[in-house]
Amino acid sequence: MKKDKMKPNKAEIIEVIQETGSNLNVKTYRVKFIDEDVRNSFSFRPGQFMMVTVFGKGEAPFGFASSPTQEYVELSIKETGRVTSAMHNLAEGDIIGIRGPYGNGFPVERAEGKNLVFIGGGIGIAPLRSLINYVLDESKRDQFGNVQMLHAFRSPEDALFKYDHAMWENSPDTVVKYTIDNPCDDWEHCVGFPHTLLASELDCELPDALFFTCGPPIMIKFITEELKKMGIEKKNIITTLEMRMSCGFGKCGRCNIGHYYVCKDGPVFTFEQLNEMPSEY
Numbered sequence: 001m002k003k004d005k006m007k008p009n010k011a012e013i014i015e016v017i018q019e020t021g022s023n024l025n026v027k028t029y030r031v032k033f034i035d036e037d038v039r040n041s042f043s044f045r046p047g048q049f050m051m052v053t054v055f056g057k058g059e060a061p062f063g064f065a066s067s068p069t070q071e072y073v074e075l076s077i078k079e080t081g082r083v084t085s086a087m088h089n090l091a092e093g094d095i096i097g098i099r100g101p102y103g104n105g106f107p108v109e110r111a112e113g114k115n116l117v118f119i120g121g122g123i124g125i126a127p128l129r130s131l132i133n134y135v136l137d138e139s140k141r142d143q144f145g146n147v148q149m150l151h152a153f154r155s156p157e158d159a160l161f162k163y164d165h166a167m168w169e170n171s172p173d174t175v176v177k178y179t180i181d182n183p184c185d186d187w188e189h190c191v192g193f194p195h196t197l198l199a200s201e202l203d204c205e206l207p208d209a210l211f212f213t214c215g216p217p218i219m220i221k222f223i224t225e226e227l228k229k230m231g232i233e234k235k236n237i238i239t240t241l242e243m244r245m246s247c248g249f250g251k252c253g254r255c256n257i258g259h260y261y262v263c264k265d266g267p268v269f270t271f272e273q274l275n276e277m278p279s280e281y
């Protein structure tokens with residue numbers, strides 16, 4: 001990456017995937033760095049994030065939605081406001097700016113040899129997908145134990161990464177469950193909020209399990225309460241925070257909670273760490 005940490009590297013959008021067909025408007029962008037040196041040297045960890053510039057519109061942080069084992073970078077963006085709407089207006093061939101990667105990322109080394117449980121909701125599945133596809137990559141799969149996933153969407157139209165589902169379901173020692181909020185025709189999976197399904201759909205008592213959860217704050221709250229009731233230790237429940245950010249690397253102070261800078265010390269934290277923080281997040 002370039003030495004000037006604030007200077008974005010140009011990247012071309014090579015594919016745009018419209019993920020959802022409902023009010024939740026999410027698109028996934030596959031991008032390729034223009035500069036060959038950057039392209040060849042760029043690396044990141046699942047759970048890290050990048051600062052993305054839509055030229056003339058602004059900059060915003062987004063997690064990596066792809067695995068570092070893939071030769072391209074993908075980001076999935078929910079249309080929310082100014083920068084995300086501008087991003088949604090871009091098409092294949094358009095150029096964006098990317099700086100990073102920033103942040104700590106998921107504790108991949110700590111996850112090695114362990115059973116892993118992923119509980120994602122809505123756009124929160126995007127950062128989890130980076131780690132899921134890393135763990136399920138053929139070159140890495142034998143470094144991890146059983147994998148279980150519960151993905152929650154409001155409705156079938158909101159399901160993200162449908163093109164990954166068969167690969168996830170066919171991976172060895174992997175259980176994949178999907179749930180929607182309310183029953184509807186032609187839906188063959190679970191129905192109900194994910195915390196109500198943990199006991200019946202997943203085996204949360206597998207020894208040595210690490211739990212990764214990401215989604216709307218209300219979902220995370222209920223999931224952690226349920227996991228705690230099951231006796232799961234807070235240090236084994238891991239999430240990633242979304243704060244407003246500016247520099248992305250611990251200089252501007254925009255993202256601090258107590259003495260933590262979410263951009264530098266996070267965005268990935270265990271619930272043991274979050275419990276030590278002031279209740280601003």
Ligand SMILES: Cc1cc2nc3c(=O)[nH]c(=O)nc-3n(C[C@H](O)[C@H](O)[C@H](O)COP(=O)(O)OP(=O)(O)OC[C@H]3O[C@@H](n4cnc5c(N)ncnc54)[C@H](O)[C@@H]3O)c2cc1C
Pocket residue numbers: 049058060061062063064075076077078079080081082083084085123126127241242243244245267
């Ligand atoms: C580390 C990190 C990773 C992220 N990864 C993703 C991702 O993979 N995909 C994705 O779609 N989004 C992600 N986000 C959130 C994304 O950065 C915001 O949605 C984006 O900055 C909104 O910009 P905007 O200009 O479109 O919205 P604005 O016009 O600035 O705001 C629109 C609305 O969104 C709220 N908002 C804006 N930024 C945030 C924020 N950071 N947290 C909570 N609410 C906010 C505002 O209060 C306002 O209500 C991530 C954020 C962080 C910090």
Ligand code: FES
Pocket residue numbers: 244245246247248249250251252253254255256261262263264
């Ligand atoms: S975004 Fe600047 S210190 Fe975190």
